[in-house]
Amino acid sequence: MHAGPAGLPAAARARLTDLGRPAVLAVLNVTPDSFSDGGLWAGEDEAVTHGLSLVAAGADAVDVGGESTRPGADRVPEHEELRRTVPVVRRLAAAGVPVSVDTMRSGVAAAALDAGAVLVNDVSGGAADPDMARVVAEAGCPFVVMHWRGHSRAMAEHARYADPVAEVVAELRSRIEDLVAAGVRHDRLVVDPGIGFAKDAGHNWALLGALDDLDRLGLPVLVGVSRKRFLGALLAAPDGSPRPVEQRDDASHAAAALLAAHGVWGVRSHTARATADAVRVGAAWRRAREGQDGQDRSP
């Protein structure tokens, strides 16, 4: 599977955009320090095996990341991000897996596309690297534009909003305009509210409660809630201690079903089978509400 200048291979594009339910973008962090799965798949073989198992269990694509974006994290050098991600992308793509690369660096995006990735997921929406727009414009690949206000080290300082929904939508709109002005095709863009990025729990819930406002941007919406801190806070023990990361999957799946019932384009998740089940339930619920039959069109 190769994404040349003409863009995404038809089969992969179809799998990502025409499922009749949200796509499941499964997380594969090839990092020692991500909050949710850091260190688990840091070796190349372990990462590839896990990526294949995610697809076998129902993921539509695997999102390979080599730099942790947890709040407070320092950046890794580009050569290290390349070393972690490119071999894994190449092996998964060669095995026929639709691969997304989770990176803020144009050099990593270009190398991953060359290795067979079919989608670029940039948590900065192209803001961290002035060359990202050119790379994705030339590749013609889908590009996830996430709402972001700055690198992880200083993220908490940016979590200040008078009106979180209006500000996130306005900032995403301005990113989209910049990207289109730089030559990225509008119909290649996907937007993401960036749950947990420069946002506290209240901001996250406000955004999840106002997905209609995001829909007004006129682009497919991807949302990543899986295992995030605001779910840990929601499920806190009576003494106030947050639910540990590894015990947040049931809540993540409940949220995935609700996101599907809303009609999002995709969900980013650490689990495959349960998330695929959850989005099918949510999508069937949505169709039933709209008076259609309960069947999905996924393969």
Ligand code: PMM
């Ligand atoms: N969250 C994380 C990393 N990448 N990409 C998108 N598009 N949306 C997200 O919400 C998102 C992301 C952080 O979570 P992780 O450390 O579990 O990967």
